[in-house]
Amino acid sequence: MEDKTKRIGRWYFGGVASAMAACCTHPLDLLKVHLQTQQLEKVKASTLVVRVLKTDGIMGLYNGLSASICRQLTYSMTRFAIYETVKKQLTSDGSVMPLYQKVLTAMIGGATGGFVGTPADLVNVRMQNDVKLPKEQRRNYKHAIDGMYQVYRHEGIRSSFGGATMASSRAVMVTVGQLAGYDQIKQVLMKTGYFQDNVTTHLTCSTLAGMLATMLTQPLDVMKTRMMNASKGEYSSLAACAMDIAKNGPLGFFKGFIPAFVRLGPHTVLTFLFFEQIRLNFGYIPEKKA
Numbered sequence: 001m002e003d004k005t006k007r008i009g010r011w012y013f014g015g016v017a018s019a020m021a022a023c024c025t026h027p028l029d030l031l032k033v034h035l036q037t038q039q040l041e042k043v044k045a046s047t048l049v050v051r052v053l054k055t056d057g058i059m060g061l062y063n064g065l066s067a068s069i070c071r072q073l074t075y076s077m078t079r080f081a082i083y084e085t086v087k088k089q090l091t092s093d094g095s096v097m098p099l100y101q102k103v104l105t106a107m108i109g110g111a112t113g114g115f116v117g118t119p120a121d122l123v124n125v126r127m128q129n130d131v132k133l134p135k136e137q138r139r140n141y142k143h144a145i146d147g148m149y150q151v152y153r154h155e156g157i158r159s160s161f162g163g164a165t166m167a168s169s170r171a172v173m174v175t176v177g178q179l180a181g182y183d184q185i186k187q188v189l190m191k192t193g194y195f196q197d198n199v200t201t202h203l204t205c206s207t208l209a210g211m212l213a214t215m216l217t218q219p220l221d222v223m224k225t226r227m228m229n230a231s232k233g234e235y236s237s238l239a240a241c242a243m244d245i246a247k248n249g250p251l252g253f254f255k256g257f258i259p260a261f262v263r264l265g266p267h268t269v270l271t272f273l274f275f276e277q278i279r280l281n282f283g284y285i286p287e288k289k290a
Contacts, residue, residue, distance in 0.1 A: 005197035007283030008088065014080020014275055018072040021270035025263075026068050027061040030128045032263050064127030070144035071124050075117025076271075079171065082109035083179045092286075096187060102180035107172050109179070114171025118164040123147035170220055177213025178268055185209060202276045203269065210268030214261040219253035221260065 022029070031048060052060040086105045090097050097105075123144055130138045141147035151160050186205045189195040195204075223241050235241040245252045 004280045006285050007279055008286055009084060009275065009279040009283045011081040011085055012077060013278045013283070014084060014271075015073050015077025017275035017278055018076035018080070018267075018271050019069045020274045021267050022068045022072045023065070024270055025267045026065050028263050028266065029068060030061060030063065063130060064124055067120055067124035067127045067141075067144040067147060070148075071117050071120035074120050075113045075171065077113075078116045079106075079109035079113030079175050079179070080275075082112060083175070087183075097183070099180070099184055102183050103176055106175040106178075106180040110172040110175030111168045113175065114168035115161070115164050117171075118162075118167050119148050119151065119160040120144060121167055122151065122160065122162060166224060170217055173216040173220060174213050174264075177216045178209050178271075181212040182206060182209040182272055197276075197280075199273070199276075202273055206269040206272035207265065209272070210265035211261060213268060214257065214264050215254070217264070218255075218257055218260055222253055222255055 030052075049061075052063075056063065083105050086109075087097055087102075090101060123141060126139055127141055127144075127147060130140065139147075139150070141150060148160065182205050185208050186201065189201060189205065190197070195201040222245065223238060226235070226241050226245065235244070
């Protein structure tokens with residue numbers, strides 16, 4: 001009888017799994033964008049949800065879903081494809097990737113994926129933010145492809161990739177925490193003999209990977225938020241911002257860790273649960289070399 005646990009995933013499985021996870025967690029992502037784009041008026045998360053439901057109904061919580069899926073099919077598919085392809089090549093002889101190789105591969109995959117996914121990410125934020133704008137000020141993109149075309153047509157290719165540096169930097173940290181972290185945690189747990197390649201193990205590893213990814217990205221997110229909310233000339237550089245935060249101790253870089261994990265954690269867990277199920281059911285067993 002065939003052992004499903006020996007099956008290997010194909011390069012696009014990660015992107016598909018991430019898109020499926022995005023369909024489940026999109027309302028959380030929409031809420032995050034609304035909270036981050038507040039300027040003068042500071043509104044609680046619960047108030048924002050009620051406001052969206054009143055103005056646009058239940059479907060308002062899924063505004064921009066096509067852009068979110070498009071982002072996962074570019075950003076996540078790229079980083080997963082690079083990571084899984086390199087992993088497959090390095091472990092073709094039955095060996096296990098050491099941690100440093102996992103981290104380096106995840107960094108390259110994350111940087112590339114972050115850049116590739118920037119146009120879809122830009123449209124994703126705009127489509128989600130449309131709900132809170134007056135109807136006459138909305139961009140009203142029909143869907144993700146239309147949004148990317150409109151940005152390119154009216155604002156140029158540079159605007160399409162606006163914020164690519166920050167997106168790639170964050171993607172590096174997320175990918176190291178999620179992909180390299182998940183692989184390493186799973187490897188360690190499987191070696192104990194108490195864990196099998198099943199849903200319990202996948203749930204445990206993905207939860208820990210989600211926490212690790214949040215921990216790695218939180219300092220960057222805190223600095224980004226500080227820079228965005230700073231008055232003109234308050235910080236001369238990112239380093240100056242970091243020094244200001246560090247005055248209150250290292251914990252200052254992890255402010256808002258719980259809300260951040262509530263956003264990133266569920267998506268990480270669902271992505272790997274879907275990914276592993278797709279691998280176990282649709283993956284392939286590599287042919288043994290003669």
